[in-house]
Amino acid sequence: MCRRVAERGTHWIGDLGTTVAYLNDDQFFSGYTSLILKRHATELYHLTAAERGRMIEELSRVARALDVVFRPAKMNYELLGNRVPHIHWHVVPRLPDDPNPRWPVWTLPHEPLRLSVEAARERATAVHSALVGLAE
Ligand SMILES: [Zn+2]
Numbered sequence: 001m002c003r004r005v006a007e008r009g010t011h012w013i014g015d016l017g018t019t020v021a022y023l024n025d026d027q028f029f030s031g032y033t034s035l036i037l038k039r040h041a042t043e044l045y046h047l048t049a050a051e052r053g054r055m056i057e058e059l060s061r062v063a064r065a066l067d068v069v070f071r072p073a074k075m076n077y078e079l080l081g082n083r084v085p086h087i088h089w090h091v092v093p094r095l096p097d098d099p100n101p102r103w104p105v106w107t108l109p110h111e112p113l114r115l116s117v118e119a120a121r122e123r124a125t126a127v128h129s130a131l132v133g134l135a136e
Contacts, residue, residue, distance in 0.1 A: 004086060005038045010120045013127045016058035018051060021131075023124045026112035029092050029105050031070040033127065035062050037087040044079075044087070059089050065130035066093045073098070076105065 005020045013021035013033065024032040037055060041047055047055065063075050072093030079089055092105050100108040115123065 002038070002040065002086070004084065005036050010117050011124055013062070013124050014131050016061060016131075018054045019058045021062050021127070023120060023127070024090075025114060027115050027120075027123070028110050028113040029098070030095060031066050031072070031093040031123070031127070032105070033062060033066060033091045035059055035089040035091055040085045041087055042081050042085055047087075055087070059091065061131060061134060062127075063091055064134055065127050066091060068130040068133075069126050070095060072096075073101065078104065 011023040011025065013023060015021075016035075018039075019035050019037050021033055021035045024034055026032060035058065037047075044052060059077065063077070066072070067075065070093040073096045074094045076092040076094055077089055078092070079087065081087055090105075094101060094105075
């Protein structure tokens with residue numbers, strides 16, 4: 001497996017099957033998560049229908065886990081993939097106190113908020129536990 005999706009570092013949330021979830025390094029938007037396809041593919045239409053279906057189910061599970069932990073007003077999903085050869089979803093809970101609630105997160109310039117190792121681990125573990133606790 002590619003190193004990019006094999007690391008279980010501080011920000012690792014879980015391995016969902018076809019994808020792996022990590023907390024984003026920038027937690028300015030609390031709970032900002034990346035869900036990364038394990039294999040190399042850059043477009044939805046490069047996946048088989050079955051694989052695409054599994055990825056969407058995994059995306060939905062991660063979003064539900066983030067909902068349990070962060071109780072957002074809205075969940076955002078973005079699929080860009082211009083820089084790495086793995087399809088990866090940006091899953092961003094938009095909390096009730098979001099500073100820019102009507103616009104994509106990209107449109108708000110900010111200093112990245114990097115958590116301490118302990119805080120990142122605690123947050124990733126909370127999402128992992130929610131994920132494990134979800135009914136199918
Ligand atoms: Zn790779």
